[in-house]
Amino acid sequence: DTEVTQTPKHLVMGMTNKKSLKCEQHMGHRAMYWYKQKAKKPPELMFVYSYEKLSINESVPSRFSPECPNSSLLNLHLHALQPEDSALYLCASSQDPSKQGTFYGYTFGSGTRLTVV
Amino acid sequence: RKEVEQDPGPFNVPEGATVAFNCTYSNSASQSFFWYRQDCRKEPKLLMSVYSSGNEDGRFTAQLNRASQYISLLIRDSKLSDSATYLCAVNNPNQAGTALIFGKGTTLSVSS
Numbered sequence: 575d576t577e578v579t580q581t582p583k584h585l586v587m588g589m590t591n592k593k594s595l596k597c598e599q600h601m602g603h604r605a606m607y608w609y610k611q612k613a614k615k616p617p618e619l620m621f622v623y624s625y626e627k628l629s630i631n632e633s634v635p636s637r638f639s640p641e642c643p644n645s646s647l648l649n650l651h652l653h654a655l656q657p658e659d660s661a662l663y664l665c666a667s668s669q670d671p672s673k674q675g676t677f678y679g680y681t682f683g684s685g686t687r688l689t690v691v
Numbered sequence: 692r693k694e695v696e697q698d699p700g701p702f703n704v705p706e707g708a709t710v711a712f713n714c715t716y717s718n719s720a721s722q723s724f725f726w727y728r729q730d731c732r733k734e735p736k737l738l739m740s741v742y743s744s745g746n747e748d749g750r751f752t753a754q755l756n757r758a759s760q761y762i763s764l765l766i767r768d769s770k771l772s773d774s775a776t777y778l779c780a781v782n783n784p785n786q787a788g789t790a791l792i793f794g795k796g797t798t799l800s801v802s803s
Contacts, residue, residue, distance in 0.1 A: 605789055607790075614795075615795065616778060616793035616794060617735065617778075617793050618793075619790055619791070619792070622790055630786055630790055662732075662734075664734055677723045677782070677789050678737075678740060679723075679725045679737045679740060679780070679791075680737070680791065682734040682735050682736070683734060684734050685733075685734050687732075
């Protein structure tokens with residue numbers, strides 16, 4: 575299995591809603607990532623989990639709350655979002671980050687296209 | 692200077708043409724370099740890693756110039772299916788682990 579699976583593919587939510595994005599991989603990767611991508615912009619790093627522990631938070635507002643229940647799953651909990659948070663949210667995974675000499679890059683999921691109304 | 696910079700293009704080329712993209716990076720301590728391809732409204736997909744000695748995969752050649760801090764991607768014999776946005780990605784050595792910084796991407800349009 576060489577895939578990263580994200581659900582849902584599309585999500586429309588109101589500014590008072592609470593929703594969660596889910597990401598799953600079964601490649602044995604121990605690093606997982608959340609990126610945000612707006613139209614015609616590059617993916618921007620939000621969070622990095624290494625061995626199920628949060629290692630990087632790129633000063634993301636608290637209305638985004640990541641969770642890594644186990645080595646295969648990564649969630650992003652959303653609450654009280656703003657319309658400007660509408661974007662493509664990409665999950666990615668990579669192999670053991672302690673072996674940087676053999677870092678082969680990320681595998682991305684297909685993303686969740688989020689619209690906040 | 693931005694961390695990772697690319698010429699956004701678009702590059703409009705006919706089928707069969709050879710086209711080259713460059714990407715500059717600001718942190719000389721970066722060690723990992725990649726080219727990703729992204730189709731419209733899709734996720735980025737890894738095209739190739741970039742190694743110090745340069746590497747080739749079919750019609751695609753990637754090179755790294757550490758002295759000038761840039762990586763390049765050469766596409767030979769362009770196909771219609773090569774039309775996409777090409778993102779370069781560089782690791783951020785100021786962060787532990789393998790966080791990647793992406794360039795804004797270069798758009799390629801191949802026409803018949």
